[in-house]
Amino acid sequence: MKKMTAVTGNEALAEALRQINPDVCAAYPITPQTDMMQRFSDFVADGLVDTEMMLVESEHSAMSACIGASAGGGRVATATSGPGLALMWEMLYVASGMRCPIVMAVVNRALSAPLNIHCDHSDAMGARDSGWIQLWSENAQEAYDNFIMAFRIAEHPGIRLPVMVCMDGFIISHSVGVMDFLADDKVQRFVGNFTPQDALLDVERPVSYGPLIVTDQYHEYKKAQNEIMDSVFAVTEAVASEFEYLSGRRYGLFESYRLEDAEIGIVVLNSAAGTCKDIIDEARENGVKVGLLKPRLFRPFPYAAVAEALSHLKVVCVLDRSDSFGAFAPLYVEIAASLYPREQRPVLLNRIYGLGGRDFMPEHVEAVINEMTDIVSRRIAATPKKYISLRQYY
Amino acid sequence: MKTRIITKSTCKPVISEPGNSAVYKTGAWRSLKPVFEAAHCSSCLLCWLYCPDMSVIVHDGKMEGFDLDYCKGCGICALECPGKKGEKAITMVKEDIL
Numbered sequence: 001m002k003k004m005t006a007v008t009g010n011e012a013l014a015e016a017l018r019q020i021n022p023d024v025c026a027a028y029p030i031t032p033q034t035d036m037m038q039r040f041s042d043f044v045a046d047g048l049v050d051t052e053m054m055l056v057e058s059e060h061s062a063m064s065a066c067i068g069a070s071a072g073g074g075r076v077a078t079a080t081s082g083p084g085l086a087l088m089w090e091m092l093y094v095a096s097g098m099r100c101p102i103v104m105a106v107v108n109r110a111l112s113a114p115l116n117i118h119c120d121h122s123d124a125m126g127a128r129d130s131g132w133i134q135l136w137s138e139n140a141q142e143a144y145d146n147f148i149m150a151f152r153i154a155e156h157p158g159i160r161l162p163v164m165v166c167m168d169g170f171i172i173s174h175s176v177g178v179m180d181f182l183a184d185d186k187v188q189r190f191v192g193n194f195t196p197q198d199a200l201l202d203v204e205r206p207v208s209y210g211p212l213i214v215t216d217q218y219h220e221y222k223k224a225q226n227e228i229m230d231s232v233f234a235v236t237e238a239v240a241s242e243f244e245y246l247s248g249r250r251y252g253l254f255e256s257y258r259l260e261d262a263e264i265g266i267v268v269l270n271s272a273a274g275t276c277k278d279i280i281d282e283a284r285e286n287g288v289k290v291g292l293l294k295p296r297l298f299r300p301f302p303y304a305a306v307a308e309a310l311s312h313l314k315v316v317c318v319l320d321r322s323d324s325f326g327a328f329a330p331l332y333v334e335i336a337a338s339l340y341p342r343e344q345r346p347v348l349l350n351r352i353y354g355l356g357g358r359d360f361m362p363e364h365v366e367a368v369i370n371e372m373t374d375i376v377s378r379r380i381a382a383t384p385k386k387y388i389s390l391r392q393y394y
Numbered sequence: 395m396k397t398r399i400i401t402k403s404t405c406k407p408v409i410s411e412p413g414n415s416a417v418y419k420t421g422a423w424r425s426l427k428p429v430f431e432a433a434h435c436s437s438c439l440l441c442w443l444y445c446p447d448m449s450v451i452v453h454d455g456k457m458e459g460f461d462l463d464y465c466k467g468c469g470i471c472a473l474e475c476p477g478k479k480g481e482k483a484i485t486m487v488k489e490d491i492l
Contacts, residue, residue: 206412208409210407211407213400215423216423217399220399220400221400221405224401224405
């Protein structure tokens with residue numbers, strides 16, 4: 001029998017970091033990530049890992065130190081949240097452009113103003129175009145599994161790109177859930193030894209990082225980065241099947257839940273998918289043919305496969321926990337782009353939920369399902385973008 | 395000038411040979427190329443005077459052509475060239491980069 005443990009999301013990732021034992025970890029505390037790095041600092045202080053833990057003066061410095069350490073030839077990991085990720089913004093592009101295989105936990109938090117420390121996906125969505133690979137996680141178990149797999153994807157010789165692993169702030173980072181930890185030696189064997197490429201600390205073969213490339217080749221450079229992203233799908237799937245052999249847990253580029261015979265569907269990232277699946281099960285018992293698609297790999301985005309999974313539906317509601325003011329929200333835009341080339345495609349709705357940690361409750365999923373059912377039976381017309389779970393008073 | 399185009403396998407901003415700035419030809423930034431027609435040149439050397447990249451080659455007081463390794467194609471030589479009898483000695487043409 002498996003040994004199950006009860007831990008928070010932050011504890012799970014701190015434990016993954018202990019097992020992986022990276023060479024360097026540069027971080028700056030920010031809620032709700034703080035307690036992950038605090039726990040990991042304990043492991044460093046207790047001598048359980050060899051990691052060089054660098055406590056820097058800001059997230060911009062944290063990412064800069066990670067880039068330096070990665071270019072130096074080390075295996076590097078860090079973590080951040082919300083405004084911390086926003087402050088890293090400039091350096092995120094440097095990390096991906098310099099092909100630094102850094103792995104970073106992003107504990108999703110809202111962006112100021114107004115000041116808010118709670119769950120929201122605006123932070124990671126702001127880093128959507130930074131050239132980082134993005135893995136999203138429904139719960140602590142998936143975050144732990146993604147985090148371990150992230151090192152293999154990032155460090156793959158054909159990829160060598162940074163990966164961010166997203167999990168919901170507080171809802172997952174601070175809530176206790178059931179966890180099946182892998183044994184230390186299993187994780188270490190799976191992740192393997194780090195092979196540096198063009199290490200700055202290799203004095204036998206000195207290199208310079210970050211020269212100027214202007215109009216002559218910058219354009220081709222960016223195209224090349226895009227092509228590398230195209231190879232990420234196959235690597236992510238290969239790493240996942242190896243991980244399945246190790247753990248018994250299966251991960252695709254996205255999760256399809258009861259979609260095959262569905263008429264209507266929900267698309268949602270991270271922890272809200274769990275709530276949705278429960279309500280989908282209830283609705284199914286009442287004869288409502290509803291399913292769910294939960295993206296796991298958001299960058300690069302698997303457009304064709306997502307379209308294949310959704311095009312047979314009559315109505316799809318994309319739930320976004322972030323917004324683009326005066327425009328559709330980020331996840332909706334990807335789903336619309338996936339489906340546009342298909343001749344047969346569903347009516348698409350964009351519903352904004354849970355900003356700044358607003359609770360996403362079973363009744364909100366029920367309302368979304370009812371709305372889609374009403375659209376199918378033509379009782380109501382489809383409104384493209386709306387906010388749900390709005391309060392009239394408080 | 396032919397430079398190696400960056401691809402998936404060379405997409406990394408790393409210089410592995412020290413002191414290679416001498417072999418970096420900034421002429422690759424150019425999208426327009428100056429063309430010299432000696433018959434229309436009066437050797438006034440305004441092109442040499444104005445060139446911001448020292449890319450006009452002059453010998454014995456005569457304009458002889460361009461150092462395309464470093465010419466960025468700004469076109470100031472062609473603009474300033476008074477030419478002869480209404481014909482410019484320097485004209486700019488599209489660089490063959492496709």
